[in-house]
Amino acid sequence: MVRPLHALTLALVGTLLFSGGMAAPPAAPPTEYEVKAAYLYYLATFIEWPAEAFGDDGAFVIGVVGDDPFGPILDQTLRDKTVHGRKLVLRRFASLSGEPGCNLLFIGSSEERHLDALLKTLQGSSVLTVAEIGGFTERGGHIGLRLEAQRVRFGINVDAVRRAGLRTSAQLLKLAVPGASASAAGAGPS
């Protein structure tokens, strides 16, 4: 599962996430899921949620449903971080029935089978869905992660995101892999 990534990305992500300081050499090259965990965090910072999307505690909740490919990496990545000034909280769900009570939901590849039902459940709620399932955006998902030429890239289903009441930063949009066809390359892990 873990593949060597672009040297620069590794350096950047590694420096930022693990050393937390300037120009310190990384202890080891980051793995694919270390990069993807960082991307989850970055994505959250470039998208705006409506105020009513947050619970009483005001925390920003990242949920993981189905198989969790990150393991402890995600916990380490998000520890002590904030998004839009909100505390980050990580929740894991085995399956979903009804509102998950989170702002960003990573859908594990194990949920591919009942993806349509899952997305339907989330319709009308301000939950950003992220997955590394091939054709995720074409099927109504918001952001699909994939590997391209040793680099983690993503596609955005702009209409679906807008329908969910979320605002995407132009900075994020310019980085998105254009068109739904790109997701057909299906570079995501299976």
Add this chain to the structure above:
Amino acid sequence: VTRHLPIRLRLVGIGVLTGGAVALLICMTVALHARSVLRTSLVRTLSVQASMLGYNALSSLLFSDPDSAEKTLGALAAEPQVVRAGVYAVDGHLFASYLREGQTATPLPPTLDVSPSGSWFGSDGLTVSRPIVFEGQTVGVILIVSDLKQLHGLLRGYLMIMAILLACALALSFFLASRLERPISEPLLELEQLAKRVSLERDYTVRALPRGRDEIGALFAAFNDMLEQIRINEQELRRAQETLEQRVAVRTAELGVANKELEAFSYSVSHDLRAPLRHISGFADMLREKLGDATPEVSRCLDKVCQAAGRMGNLIDDLLSFSRMGRAELRATRVELAAMVADIVREQSADNPGRTIEWRVHPLPVVHADPALLRQVLVNLIANAVKYTAKSPIAHIEISAVQDAREVVVSVRDNGVGFDMAYAHKLFGVFQRLHSSNEFEGTGIGLANVQRIASRHGGRTWAEAKVNQGATFYFSLPLNGGTVDERQVEAHPAG
């Protein structure tokens, strides 16, 4: 050096220099300020651009997308002064870069020490670096390098304007100074002209036109006062001179008249005295012939009468010759002094057969004088020497002459009775006698004649003596041909 320049030029120079210096100072200050403002403005513009580009490149950096970062930097193409730009990752590696079209030289360094953020002017222009910050942490650095062509172009424009301003300021300074210096230089020049005129023409009636109350006005007033003072002084001096001249003329005329009267008087007296004297002498002779040798007593008395009459005749002759002296014309010619003196010495020796006289005659020069008058002088002096040595057993009489560049001084020295120098000033006066006529006979006119003749020749007379130790008499004759100054003639008015 400037002291030799005309005052107008100096005043204009001062004005132009002052104006130019002030204008130059202002221009330099403004130029420096403009340079600083332009630099600050360029730094600010570039910093804003760097901040904006850095913000826009943040996502590219986070999501490791150099292509999109380069696209972002590509927006700099609209800014022609930006030569190159780059985004560096936090570890210092070049993440994305931009080079202006046609820009090949000095590419961006592949790595960068990201810590110094800010702006600095280097050889290749202005470099601005701004950190790229994500959630309070620096995740990269953006670097923009701009050339200074635009800045220098603007500065050149400013400098051009300032050069024009400076030229205008100099021209204006010159114009103003050459107008404004006039109230200062013109009065001074006017005063100079006036002073020159006064000193050249000696016209003390000119006046400077009155001026204002400043120092120049005071100078003019003082100048005028000075002129007035000079004019008054000069007038008084002239008046005094005129009155003096008048007075002198009057006195001279009076003196002339008195002198003439005196001469006429003495001439007529001398002449009229002769007639009765002739009778006395004639009848005394007749009486002696008639009475014959009646009694020795009568004969002795008649001899005395005849002698007295003869002495009086001599006296009258001397007086006549003295009074004629003023009228006689000088007939100067070459006179061999040696021959004349030898002749006189012979005469004197013959006239005094009973005396023992040792003559010492030194070599004597040839002089230019009236021979008859000169002879009279020499006869007088030598006869005097013979006369006053009568009581010496052996008389020593020495005649010598000393010649210098201006005159010949002739001296007659004797070893006679001499005289007291206290009375030397009386020697040459008429009828002035230092010895009684009982002791030495004489009329008292001889030395007066000597002095008169010498002075008519332009010479002088004087004497040195000690009582009983002899006397020396001197007279001088000037060497300029014996011509006599008119004034000296006038001093002895003739008929």
